[in-house]
Amino acid sequence: MTNTPWWRGAVVYQVYVRSFFDSDGDGHGDLPGLIAKLDYIQSLGVDAIWLSPIHPSPNRDWGYDVSDYEDVHPDYGTLADFDALLEAAHARRIKVLLDEVLAHTSDEHPWFQESLRSRDNAKADWYVWAEPKDDGTPPNNWLAAFGGAAWSYQPARRQHFHHRFLRQQPKLNWHNPDARQAALNVLDFWLTRGADGFRLDTTNCYLHDPELTDNPAEPAESKTAWHWGHAPNLQRHLHDSNRPDNIEAMDAVRRTVERHDDRFVFGEFFEEAALSGGLAAPDAGLHSGYSFPLLIASELERTFLQTHYQLLSEHADHWPCVAFSNHDIVRTVTRFGGVNAGPELARLMLALLLSLRGTILLYQGEELGLPEADLTRDQLRDPMGDLYYPVAKGRDGCRTPMPWNEEQHFGFTTGSPWLPAAKEHVGLTVAEQDGDAGSTLAFSRLLMKVRRHSPALRLGSLDFIEAPAPILAFERREGGDHVACLFNLSRETVTWATVLGGEALAATGEVRIKDGSVALGPYAAVLLRL
Structure with a gap:
């Protein structure tokens, strides 16, 4: 196993920084708070941590709308705090992976602010612009993942700009060589600083069809309740994303990362992973990637896993990442067991996850068996919750503060937390489970120890x-x-x-x-x- 890259079979612990631990009482988790909890993370036996985006952002989408790629959000600390985190994590033999969002930026990013001024400035083509139809409507039928048309009009250019997600997240034009290089330079900046690699957001969305061809409808016979639950799911996203040439962008990313030794880059491929480079051969595209079949599954039956590995068997050389939950998904125990699911189901799902082939992605709090939090509308901060409440409450239910102890706000902060501490987490805190040999936390630690020492389970x-x-x-x-x-x-x-x-x-x-x-x-x- 000594000649195998460290990330193959590793367990990567995802830290949603804003909700992990607040060191200064402002209600937001931060990098010094994360440093303070590294001994806990080390006690789990994980190989790496993946940090949610830490860059400056207006937080329209809570960090996934970046306004400055080369700094740290003031809520989280400073570049010096990041350097201190690297040193402290590496001293514990824990790798640090950053979440980079390179398919789009914030509309407040200087690149976009320059691009929108005119059609002939130096960055005019750094984003995806198109003429409106004669009646002012968007140039095609592309729908945004967060609802509505995937285009917004800018009178300064008398054109629409494309956004796969929120209007405040304009799509970076990876067909433009200067824009592409600027994005790759972001990776080089953080690798040079010492980061061990990246999770890349929405990696199936880097390239689009320059002809702006309409997306086809999802075939009627294929439509399920999932498709009808969100209008953009009713079309197959084959032209605004999921392009076969997307793998060229993935190759460019990998070449950038591999200029630095012993690094790892994996991506999120929400749709059509096989088309867009998410199931590539070992020498093509990113090192690894994950898609959403296991993340959206909710029926506890054998087929949800067997179907996933049947797909992987068609791409036998691909090394997958495997996850049951993350910051976008209803927590595992609630998704599979409902609101009254107990620790028995949580431990079963942990045993299953940590037995699978691939690099394991474990979201913070899953090691405690945390259920989804049920929040009221006035407590929601997620734009998806605002869009679909009360039918769906968005993603805040899995983003509530980490429960450390029985103190106010579960010891997450001495101030007012950005999201409320979840009443559903009473009795499941780290302090209450730590040292209890029968707890979900103790079982999680055992599983990770067993996996680490078993070549069969790891590789x-x-x-x-x-x-x-x-x-x-x-x-x-x-x-x-x-x-x-x-x-x-x-x-x-x-x-x-x-x-x-x-x-x-x-x-x-x-x-x-x-x-x-x-x-x-x-x-x-x-x-x-x-």
């Missing part, structure tokens, strides 16, 4: 084992290491007549192995070294 193949429903079973192999992973995806005890046996590396729930059979209690799981 091995994954093959499904035929088992009766509702049991999900697969085996992992690497060299002489062979691990069987068994999961009961139901609330009922199930028994399976099987010859599988061996040393139990980790287990949750009631597990009995005797006389040629395995009995798994409700939501039980066991990892067996064979």
Whole structure:
């Protein structure tokens, strides 16, 4: 395993900085607060941390609208604080990955402010501009991910500019070589400073069709409740994003990153990952990427995982990232178990996630089994929540402050938190679980220790084992290491007549192995070294 890149099979812990720990009482998490909690992160046994965007931003989309790529948001600290974080994390052998947003910028970024002034300035073509139709409507049918047309009119140029997301997030034109190089220079700036790599936002959206061809409709026979839940889902985004030539941009990113030793870059591919470079060969595109089938799944049945790995089998050389949750997604235990789901389900899902093939992305608080927070409309800060309330409340329910202890605001801040501490997290704080051998936190630490020391779990193949429903079973192999992973995806005890046996590396729930059979209690799981 010594010649294998550090990121293959690693566990990357995602820190939503604004909600992690506030060191100065202003209600926002910050880099000094993160430094103060590095010992906790180290105790989990993770290999790296991925930070949500830390750059200056007007926070229309909470950091995913960057106004300055070469500085730190004042809410989070300074460049000196970032340097101190790097030093402290590296001293604990923890890598630091930044979240970079290069498909678009804030409309307050100096690049866009110059671009919108005229059609003939130095940055006029750094963004995607187009003529309106004669009646003033947008040039085509592209829809924005946050609702409405993906175009906004600017009278200074008498043109529309394209935005795949909010109007305040204009699309950077990666077809323009100067704009592309400026974006790549952002990566070089932070790599030179010592960052260990990047998670890239919306990497399927770097390139668009210069002809501005209309997107086709999703075929009627393919439309599901998910498609009808949001108008942009009713069209296939084949021309505003998900372009086959997108992989050229991914290659340019990778070449930039690999000019620095021992670095890692992976991307978010929301749609059509196979088209846009999200399932590329090892020597093409980014090092890795993740898409959303596992993130939007909500039915606890074997097919949600089997279908995912069937797709990966068609791209056998691709090394995936694997996640069940992040800052955009309803938390795992609530998504699969509803509002009354308990720690048994949380531990089952952790065992499943940390047994999978790929680089694991673990969102903060998942190691505690945190459920989704239910917020009132006046508490919401997310533009998606504002758009669809009360049918959907946006993404704030997974972004509430990390619960550290039983003090006010769960010890997150001495001030007024930017989002309220979630009442659903009472009894699940770090302080209450730390030292409790039966807690979800203790089980998370055990799983990460087992994974770290098992070549099969970290790097091995994954093959499904035929088992009766509702049991999900697969085996992992690497060299002489062979691990069987068994999961009961139901609330009922199930028994399976099987010859599988061996040393139990980790287990949750009631597990009995005797006389040629395995009995798994409700939501039980066991990892067996064979």
